[in-house]
Amino acid sequence: MITVSDWTPVEKCSLCGSTSFRTDFRFTNRLGLVPPARVVTCEGCNLRRLNPRPSDQDLDKLYSYDNYFDNQGPLEYSQYIEKRLAHFRNRINKIKNYLHKPSPPPILLEIGAATGEFLALASEAGFETHGIELSEGAREKALKTHGITLTDTPTSELPDNSFDVIHMNHVLEHLPDPGQTISECFRLLKNNGILCLEVPNEVLNDLDRVRYFLGRRKKVMDSHSLHHSYFFTPETLSSLVRKGGFETVSLSTFPQSLAPLRPFELKNLVLKVGLTLSDVLHSNGTVVEYYGRKPRI
Numbered sequence: 609m610i611t612v613s614d615w616t617p618v619e620k621c622s623l624c625g626s627t628s629f630r631t632d633f634r635f636t637n638r639l640g641l642v643p644p645a646r647v648v649t650c651e652g653c654n655l656r657r658l659n660p661r662p663s664d665q666d667l668d669k670l671y672s673y674d675n676y677f678d679n680q681g682p683l684e685y686s687q688y689i690e691k692r693l694a695h696f697r698n699r700i701n702k703i704k705n706y707l708h709k710p711s712p713p714p715i716l717l718e719i720g721a722a723t724g725e726f727l728a729l730a731s732e733a734g735f736e737t738h739g740i741e742l743s744e745g746a747r748e749k750a751l752k753t754h755g756i757t758l759t760d761t762p763t764s765e766l767p768d769n770s771f772d773v774i775h776m777n778h779v780l781e782h783l784p785d786p787g788q789t790i791s792e793c794f795r796l797l798k799n800n801g802i803l804c805l806e807v808p809n810e811v812l813n814d815l816d817r818v819r820y821f822l823g824r825r826k827k828v829m830d831s832h833s834l835h836h837s838y839f840f841t842p843e844t845l846s847s848l849v850r851k852g853g854f855e856t857v858s859l860s861t862f863p864q865s866l867a868p869l870r871p872f873e874l875k876n877l878v879l880k881v882g883l884t885l886s887d888v889l890h891s892n893g894t895v896v897e898y899y900g901r902k903p904r905i
């Protein structure tokens with residue numbers, strides 16, 4: 609159970625700057641939000657956001673290690689992340705393919721590095737790695753488990769044109785101003801640098817539609833209902849990164865490595881078939897995985 613004592617109105621859209629919005633009752637209800645929390649849709653660009661959102665102080669409490677990293681559902685965080693390693697390896701290979709003659713070694717920054725698993729794999733694959741993580745508990749875990757030192761230095765203190773790759777895995781939707789973060793990524797990347805993002809395609813993806821229909825999805829407000837400040841679709845995420853100056857390299861709503869078939873699990877086979885169709889037919893799988901390139905200026 610969580611208590612939020614202060615709420616902050618989010619008057620302006622991070623993508624288009626419009627202050628006009630309408631309440632999205634379907635989204636609000638499906639996330640189990642109770643007043644004053646609600647999801648609104650921007651009248652200018654259709655980007656959804658939580659409005660109002662918990663105050664910064666309350667968010668700090670929601671993001672404490674116990675509340676956040678060790679409260680990800682039925683699995684421990686480490687077990688959950690274990691299931692993502694094949695996906696991370698696949699992503700690192702894609703990034704390598706997309707890089708144009710990187711400096712040896714390519715320099716990669718992860719924003720929101722959590723407990724360091726992606727960076728450990730990137731380091732093994734030959735990248736020079738740097739990671740920012742605001743949770744002190746997660747930083748301690750990364751050091752203890754992988755010997756990786758993460759920092760809480762704000763990106764604003766890092767120099768221009770200093771990275772070949774920036775990676776954010778399920779981070780952008782948590783931030784108070786994703787448009788501003790994308791501009792920061794543009795500034796920090798070298799020419800031809802690669803931005804790799806993954807965000808959830810929440811609530812209205814084909815799998816969640818079925819789960820809500822069958823009553824298999826939660827409808828109560830808990831700390832996880834309030835972590836996300838923004839709710840992206842493939843369209844709104846693409847608009848945001850293009851507005852920030854990036855060229856789209858590729859976009860998928862169901863990367864195949866999200867459901868590995870080894871070791872074999874029937875559930876993954878069903879997900880693979882169903883969500884591949886959702887992705888191919890109408891870009892409506894469970895995530896938005898986006899690769900963009902900073903064009904040579």
Ligand SMILES: [Zn+2]
Nearest residue numbers: 621624650653
């Ligand atoms: Zn907007």
